Amino acid sequence: MLTFEPDETLAHRLDPRTKLAVQIGFAATALAHTTPRALLVLSALTAIALVAANVSLRRTLVAYRFALLILALAPLIAGVAFGPPWIDRSDAVASGLASYRVLLILLVSAAYVRSTPIRDSRAAIQRTIPGKPGQILGVGVGLVFRFLPVLRSDLRTIREAMAARLGTERGAVDRAGTVAVLGLTRAFNRADRLSLALQARCFAWNPTLPPLSFSRADYPVLAFAVVLALSTFY
Structure with a gap:
């Protein structure tokens, strides 16, 4: 199970609001751009996110194994046609690309989970x-x-x-x-x-949350998140 792990990586030093903005921008871009070239760029960005949070790809894939099974079966089911030629390649390819986009979003979210304490997420x-x-x-x-x-x-x-x-x-x-x-x-x-x-424990709706503040490293990442969000319109 993916959980927060203390570390000194770049992702750990970023404000959780910055990381949430990147996640939202990345997800929006992945859903808006479906071409193979766009997916290649998104794959590179995903690799950078995993490295920035020091996420083990093998452990992440193991943690997501049930979701991966569903994502792998989706193209096979979508490609089945009830009549000749029995296999619809276009539907299978479209479903496969959609599954791959979901996988990239899951990997980026894994980088967020590993680098962000739960209290910081709530505060953000x-x-x-x-x-x-x-x-x-x-x-x-x-x-x-x-x-x-x-x-x-x-x-x-x-x-x-x-x-x-x-x-x-x-x-x-x-x-x-x-x-x-x-x-x-x-x-x-x-x-x-x-x-x-x-x-x-006298649960409170508005407890004292940890202080959050943007550092110098946050501003370029925030600008990148805005660029990702704006790219959905082009």
């Missing part, structure tokens, strides 16, 4: 979006980043317990149903415990 969102909407969104982002690793660990524990009890010899549907039921049960139990913990 709440100071960018004023009022209650920003507070709700900031709390939601913080809870998702903290809750998903725990749920993932629960699912892994369930699968390991099933394997230890020869559960792998049962049918695939039966195994999936068992994992789903137990996973949902643990998720609801975790949610109840989280609610109780928030009440016990």
